[in-house]
Amino acid sequence: MALLKKGDIAPDFKGLNQNNESISLADFKGKKLILYFYPKDDTPGCTAESCNLSDNYDAWIAKGYEVVGVSPDSVASHKKFAEKYGLKFNLIADTEKEILQAYGAWGEKNMYGKKYMGVLRTTYVIGEDGVIEEVFEKVQTKDHTNQIIKSLDLG
Template identity: 75%
Template sequence: MTTLKSGDKAPDFEGVNQDGKKVGLQDFSGKKLILYFYPKDNTPGCTAESCNLNDNYNAWLEKGYEVLGVSPDSVESHRKFKEKFNLEFDLLADTEKEILQAYGAWGEKNMYGKKYMGVLRTTFVIDENGVIEDVFKKVKTKDHTNQILKSLNI
């Protein structure tokens, strides 16, 4: 499994957003990016995390950051999720789990003693040169924006 850390070059990726449009890392060249990986649309933790980032979206833009969510859900699921919660940023459908694997956000999980493969909720802050500034593996879903801001001292 890939273990990315601060200072590493962010792996290149391309996926399809909720509108069926291709979106890749190159689309954020010269911009800072909050790239977050989450398990599933319309689940409590994922909804809290997405809405927290969305509620602060204009503040992120003012600080020079874009936001992009990735999960293994379908384009259609993302479209409905985005519409339901009025999310202002794109969600990428990674149904083949290629982006998740490239970023080490797909791996073994354990629930009630049962091991299975799934999304490891992770957020990467990537600078305008495509270098990882910070990695969050213990995401505070309801307060993720403040968690990121405190770490970046902004």
């Protein structure tokens, strides 16, 4: 499926977080949500992105936003990752890649001329009404918070 775009209705999702609790899009009704898709727990880029969002989590909450990460890693992997770095938000284990596919964040990648299927690092900002307000396909992993703030003019 192609990437969703600004103005699209965010597809509903349901998955288990790092504490084996069910999390769905409906849980965030009436809230703004930063939903980010990343390839793998505890890898350099994914750690930088997750820690940047977590380090600024209180500021996101103050601005009315919740943050949720999604990757194809297991609940156990997410638990270890979240504990190791003190991540303050939910990480959803999408081992079947259903959420990734619904959001167009699973697709063909190309590294050193080799094509393979994988996670397309993407972030969606979803409004209280469930409509996508912004899409980030070129994520600045080390400074993603400021990238989002500048784009949404929240500064």
